[in-house]
Amino acid sequence: MRLFAISDIHVDYDDNAKWVGALSRSDYRDDTLMVAGDISDRLPVLRWCLRELSARFRNTLFVPGNHELWVVRDTPQQHSLDKFELVAGAATEAGASMQPLRHDDLMIVPLLGWYDFSFGFPCDMLRRAWMDFIACRWPNGMTEPEVSRHFSALNPTQVPADVQHVVTFSHFMPRLDLMPAWIPQAQRKLYPVLGATRIDSELRQLGARTHVYGHTHINRQKTIDGITYINNAFGYPHEHHFGTRGLLEVSVAQESEA
Incomplete structure (x- = not known):
């Protein structure tokens, strides 16, 4: 079994959807795909994409991103935790899974999350401009740190003792030092909404x-304290900084021996 990874497919864009539809139906029949969020906030589109991927891979594992929890197109009564349940149901209907998968001595674990401002606090401009603050609705006045804790409580805390290799994946970034040094100062205002340090603690546990x-x-691979972190986003069609767009094979044995 080979293990592949991709995130941020954003198949609301025709070019991205065409790429999914053009994937080989024979090359990956024995393989597993990790999809690290941001397919679409529209359930029929999400279901279509995961069904297409599930038809090509033996296992398709999925964790929702922030876009999946947008409710801006949904009824005013629906909040983003309701949407999460609908997303989970759509994934199951499409043949994908949001649960850990074991293959021999390997365990692949999806980790839910949200940003909790452990990377910094958002300025007023970010709160006005960042779509999640507009398109997500949370019940009972939940704050973003409370949302992060809610999803964290749903994550597994241990794997079986005889598991030799563990690969985890999340939509949100687990540590801020994964951002490259060349990021312009103006763009660093986005850092508070990129991830949560809690995710790093969970994957290490x-x-x-x-x-x-x-x-x-921002696609890159970086090893810190013996853990290799990988980002392989497909991205929006207009993001010309992507040199290549496609699946990335994750070498589990190599990384485990590092």
Whole structure:
């Protein structure tokens, strides 16, 4: 079994949807795909994409991103935790899974999350401009740190003792030092909404040596303290900084021995 990763497919864009539809139906029949969030906030589109991927891979594992929890197109009565349940149901209907998967001595674990301002507090401009503050609605006045804790409580805290290799994946970034030094100062205002340090604590508790994340649209691999962090976003069609767009094979054995 080979293990592949991708995030931020954003198939609301025709070019991105065409890429999904053009994927081989024979090359990946024995393989597993991790999809680290941001397919679409529209349930029929999400269901279509995951169904297409599930038809090509033996296992398609999925974790929702921030876009999946937008309710701006939904009824005013619906909040984003309701949407999460609908997204989970759509994934199951499409043949994908949001649960850990074991293959021999390998465990692949999706980690839910949200940003909690552990990377910094948002300025007023960010609160006005960042779509999540507009398109997400939370019940009972939940704050973003409370949302982060809610999803964290749904994550597993251990794997079976005989598991030798653990790969985790999340939509949100697990640590801020994964951002490259060349990011302009003006763009660093986005840092508060990129991820949460809680995710890094969780993947380390599970014993992961490889972690895949999305959300930032900055593709890179970086090893810190024995853990290799991988971002392989497909991105928006207009993002010309992407040199290549496609699936990335994750070498579990190599990373585990690093």
